[in-house]
Every structure is written in structure tokens, then in C-alpha cells.
Amino acid sequence: MLQVYNTYSLEKEDFAPQEAGKITMYLCGPTVYNYIHIGNARSAVAFDTIRRYLEWRGYEVNFVSNFTDLGDKVIAQGEKEGLTEQEVADKYAAAFAEDTRQLNIKPATSRPRATEYMKEMVEFVERLLEQGQAYEVNGNVYFSTKKFKNYTALSHQNMEQLEENAAGRLGEEDQEDKQDPTDFALWKSESRPDVVAWSSPWGPGRPGWHLECSVMNDQLLGETIDIHAGGIDLTFPHHTNELAQSESYHHRQFVRYWLHNGFVNVNDEKMSKSLGNFVTIHDLLKTDIDPQGLRFFLAKTNYRRAISYSSDRLDQTQGELDRLYRAYQGLLDANAVAPAGQVSEQVQNQVAELEESFIEAMDDDFNTENAVTVIFDLATLANKVQNQETATQGDLECLANRLQTWLGIFGIEQLTKEVVLTPDQEALLAERAAARAAKDFQTSDAIRDQLLITGLVVRDSPQGQTWELK
RNA sequence: GGUGGCAUAGCCAAGUGGUAAGGCAUGGGUCUGCAACACCCUGAUCGCCGGUUCGACUCCGGUUGCCACCUCCA
Numbered sequence: 424m425l426q427v428y429n430t431y432s433l434e435k436e437d438f439a440p441q442e443a444g445k446i447t448m449y450l451c452g453p454t455v456y457n458y459i460h461i462g463n464a465r466s467a468v469a470f471d472t473i474r475r476y477l478e479w480r481g482y483e484v485n486f487v488s489n490f491t492d493l494g495d496k497v498i499a500q501g502e503k504e505g506l507t508e509q510e511v512a513d514k515y516a517a518a519f520a521e522d523t524r525q526l527n528i529k530p531a532t533s534r535p536r537a538t539e540y541m542k543e544m545v546e547f548v549e550r551l552l553e554q555g556q557a558y559e560v561n562g563n564v565y566f567s568t569k570k571f572k573n574y575t576a577l578s579h580q581n582m583e584q585l586e587e588n589a590a591g592r593l594g595e596e597d598q599e600d601k602q603d604p605t606d607f608a609l610w611k612s613e614s615r616p617d618v619v620a621w622s623s624p625w626g627p628g629r630p631g632w633h634l635e636c637s638v639m640n641d642q643l644l645g646e647t648i649d650i651h652a653g654g655i656d657l658t659f660p661h662h663t664n665e666l667a668q669s670e671s672y673h674h675r676q677f678v679r680y681w682l683h684n685g686f687v688n689v690n691d692e693k694m695s696k697s698l699g700n701f702v703t704i705h706d707l708l709k710t711d712i713d714p715q716g717l718r719f720f721l722a723k724t725n726y727r728r729a730i731s732y733s734s735d736r737l738d739q740t741q742g743e744l745d746r747l748y749r750a751y752q753g754l755l756d757a758n759a760v761a762p763a764g765q766v767s768e769q770v771q772n773q774v775a776e777l778e779e780s781f782i783e784a785m786d787d788d789f790n791t792e793n794a795v796t797v798i799f800d801l802a803t804l805a806n807k808v809q810n811q812e813t814a815t816q817g818d819l820e821c822l823a824n825r826l827q828t829w830l831g832i833f834g835i836e837q838l839t840k841e842v843v844l845t846p847d848q849e850a851l852l853a854e855r856a857a858a859r860a861a862k863d864f865q866t867s868d869a870i871r872d873q874l875l876i877t878g879l880v881v882r883d884s885p886q887g888q889t890w891e892l893k
Numbered sequence: 894g895g896u897g898g899c900a901u902a903g904c905c906a907a908g909u910g911g912u913a914a915g916g917c918a919u920g921g922g923u924c925u926g927c928a929a930c931a932c933c934c935u936g937a938u939c940g941c942c943g944g945u946u947c948g949a950c951u952c953c954g955g956u957u958g959c960c961a962c963c964u965c966c967a
Binding site for chain 1: 894895896897898899904905906907908914915916917918925926927928929930931932959960961962963964965966967
């Protein structure tokens with residue numbers, strides 16, 4: 424039985440979607456005003472991994488994730504780069520697509536943009552006004568938090584505390600307009616002449632930051648969705664306000680399971696733009712790192728746990744992944760010379776046992792640490808079996824298949840590395856093979872060192888030389 | 894101040910009452926002409942104090958340190 428930790432209840436709960444076999448899932452996507460950093464990518468990777476697991480378990484997942492393509496940050500970036508809001512959004516949406524492609528994140532079922540839902544957002548606000556949940560002042564529309572019961576249920580905050588904190592930082596304008604310091608904007612008037620604004624019954628303006636997610640959920644997934652995901656920092660105020668809006672609008676449960684991912688830390692601090700301790704995926708991928716190593720680094724830690732980022736840790740993870748690559752490659756190599764035959768009962772049983780463990784781990788709120796342990800157990804088994812003369816092609820294929828499947832859930836799908844040899848390397852390898860045949864080990868060892876300098880690790884086996892990129 | 898979370902070997906980390914999974918690194922061994930790969934072996938009493946219990950990393954109380962949210966933020 425799959426269990427997930429619900430931020431709303433602070434407990435692991437049995438997971439059952441509204442409709443058997445189908446899951447509606449929404450992930451809060453980025454504001455497209457800049458390149459994403461490792462922390463942003465973690466959220467995308469974590470929930471992509473969860474999605475892949477759910478799909479492997481047979482669910483059909485309708486996965487919606489948005490782009491916020493308006494707002495102060497987009498405007499400010501536009502001024503900095505001399506671009507319009509639209510141009511900024513397009514540029515960084517494209518960059519997001521490229522970064523996430525390299526991290527092998529599956530495209531969302533739908534990727535809506537806020538500006539595509541202006542009409543619906545205005546209608547949404549109108550209805551909240553009609554219902555008396557909101558009020559309009561000077562072209563701004565605010566949501567009355569006090570008129571929504573259990574406003575703090577998701578964030579587990581204390582309403583009095585929240586009010587006290589909010590009161591202490593109200594701007595002048597807010598002070599005049601807001602009836603209560605905890606009220607939040609559904610619509611903000613915009614009168615600056617050179618800034619994009621949308622028309623509304625309350626005059627030109629822009630939607631409040633939480634509105635788009637409520638509206639897109641409503642439009643694309645329905646009144647009640649199964650999973651709503653995002654970073655833990657979104658719990659308050661973003662998700663709190665979304666929930667308040669949507670449930671006020673529909674008068675029914677908005678989200679069945681709230682899932683929140685932990686941060687990527689640098690020196691025990693949250694990676695963030697404001698602290699300046701961030702590394703963008705865009706820059707990182709320019710280096711010679713293996714994108715899959717980065718993906719594995721982000722995916723192998725349970726989504727709720729904090730990840731400490733450092734290049735040393737990234738390297739360590741790469742070493743782990745390389746071991747898995749080698750196990751897989753070994754299976755393929757062995758398969759080429761193994762006798763044909765069905766999978767043996769022993770291998771079948773061992774693999775079945777491992778699969779049970781794998782599922783048990785992932786069913787426990789996506790315990791990826793334990794799932795990875797199972798993958799390593801499988802790799803060890805694969806390494807042993809491929810060295811046995813009795814191994815059949817059926818055995819090897821069975822093991823390779825499982826390794827591929829489970830790593831695939833983690834988003835690691837390219838398990839073999841295509842090595843393109845330079846003419847020099849080819850010549851050296853041929854020369855070395857000849858030297859070895861002549862038992863001229865001094866020459867062959869020298870050539871091995873030479874090849875290592877060119878980035879090629881050469882190994883000898885009974886079948887001859889093998890090589891891989893360093 | 895309020896709220897949520899974390900603290901296990903050099904590093905990453907599993908484990909919620911019965912004498913501490915796994916990976917990386919280290920050291921030793923087998924294999925190898927040598928090496929690499931692979932395989933085998935090798936390490937911690939679980940932040941601290943107290944309590945409950947036949948027995949606690951695991952429950953309870955306290956304490957220390959760290960992080961996050963309460964303002965935009967994955």
C-alpha cells in the first residue's frame with residue numbers, strides 16, 4: 424500500500440486517488456525570469472521521479488505544471504535585459520525546457536502559462552466578490568482570510584501570531600486598503616504606463632500571485648485534485664492562499680495530498696538567489712559533468728529531506744552511478760557470449776525478491792534511499808551472475824531489464840556510454856593489442872598510460888581489451 | 894517569539910523496542926604478466942542528561958546544536 428506524507432495532516436497517509444487508476448497532480452512551476460538553480464531543479468527532479476514511479480505502478484498521471492510568466496520579477500528582468508515581459512518569459516521558459524530536458528524530466532501533460540488564463544482569473548475573482556469572500560478597494564481586490572475557516576490548517580501557523588507578524592510589515596498602501604493584515608491580494612491595480620496590465624472590472628491590473636494556480640488547477644484538473652506538490656517554502660503563503668481561494672470558490676476539498684520537497688543546502692544554508700550561494704543548471708551543464716550524475720544526485724535522496732550540495736558530494740554520487748553503469752555494461756558484454764537459454768529459477772527468484780523490496784521502499788513515501796540500496800544489491804547480483812559460466816542469456820537479460828527499469832524510474836535511462844575513439848586512440852589500441860599478443864608488456868603498459876592521458880581507461884579481460892571514458 | 898524539521902562510522906545514509914542495511918572512501922585478500930574492473934573480508938553503540946522497560950538508536954521528559962517557514966523563494 425502506497426503511503427505518502429501529507430503536509431496537511433503531518434502524517435503518512437494511505438494513498439488512494441479519487442478515480443481508480445488515475446491521478447491528477449499539480450506541481451508549482453517556476454517564474455520564468457532567470458535560469459533555474461540546483462534547488463529549483465531538485466523540486467522538478469523529485470516530483471518527476473515520483474511521477475515515474477506512479478506511472479510504473481500503473482497509474483495514469485495527469486501532470487500539470489505551470490510557468491508564471493508575469494509579475495514584478497519578470498518586469499524587473501525585462502528592464503535589466505531590455506526585453507519585454509513576454510520576451511523574458513519566452514527566453515527563460517526555453518531555458519527551463521532545455522535544462523529539464525538534460526535532466527531527463529518528462530514534459531508535463533500540460534504546461535500552462537498564467538497569461539493564458541486572464542479571463543478565467545478575472546471570473547474567479549468576480550465570483551469570490553459575489554460570495555462576499557473578497558472586497559475591492561481602489562482597484563485592488565483582497566481576499567478576507569478571516570472569512571475562510573481553518574486558514575492556517577495547511578501551514579500549521581497560529582492565526583494570532585500570523586496576524587501580529589503581518590501587521591508589523593504592512594506597507595502604507597496596504598495599511599489603508601486591507602481590512603485585515605493577513606488578507607492577501609487577488610488583483611493588484613497597475614497604473615504605471617510602461618508596464619503590461621490587463622483590464623478588469625476593477626480597472627487595469629495584474630492577478631495576485633496565488634490566483635493562477637487555483638485557476639489552472641480548476642481549468643485543467645478539476646475542483647479536487649489528488650496531489651499538489653512544490654517546495655516546502657511554498658506551504659505558506661502560496662499554498663495556504665491557493666487552498667483558501669479554491670475551497671472558498673468551490674466549497675469542497677481542493678487537494679487530497681499535499682507533498683512538499685526539502686531544500687538543497689550549501690554549507691547548511693538554503694540555496695537561494697538572495698544569498699547568492701546558488702549554482703544554475705545552465706552553468707553546471709556547461710562543465711564536463713554527467714547530467715545523469717546530477718540527476719541521480721538529486722533523485723536518490725528522499726524528496727522531503729534536505730540535500731547538501733557540494734562538488735565533492737556530486738563527485739561521490741557520480742562514482743556510485745558509474746558502478747551501476749559498469750554492472751549494466753558488463754551484462755551486455757556477457758550476454759554477447761552467453762549461451763541462449765531461459766532465465767534460471769534462481770535468478771528469477773532473487774530478482775523477484777529484490778523487486779518486492781524495491782516496491783516496499785518506494786511505497787513508503789518514496790523512500791528512495793532504500794530503493795537505491797536495492798538497486799545496488801541488484802548490481803552486485805548482476806556482477807556475480809555475469810561472471811558465472813552457467814549464466815544464460817535469459818539470466819543476463821532479466822537482470823539488465825530490471826536495472827534499466829529501476830534506474831529509469833530515477834530518470835537514468837542512458838546506461839551505456841557511446842565512446843567515439845579518435846584515430847590516434849584507435850591506432851594506439853591496435854598497437855597495444857599487438858604488443859600484448861607478442862607479450863611485450865613493457866610497450867603495452869606504456870601505451871595504456873598514454874591512453875589514460877587521452878581520457879581512456881583500458882582494461883584487459885580474457886576476451887581482450889575493453890575501454891571506457893575516464 | 895510561533896510553527897515544522899534535522900542530529901547514526903571519514904563522507905552519504907537505512908533502521909521507530911530485542912543486541913546497528915546499503916553505497917562511497919580506507920585497509921587486506923582473490924583474480925591479473927602488472928593494473929583496472931569484479932568478487933570476498935574489514936569500521937560506529939546511534940548529539941547530551943534523565944526516565945519507562947527484562948531490554949531503547951527506536952517510547953517519555955529535559956537539554957544542546959543546526960536548518961526552514963512566519964516577506965518573493967523549489
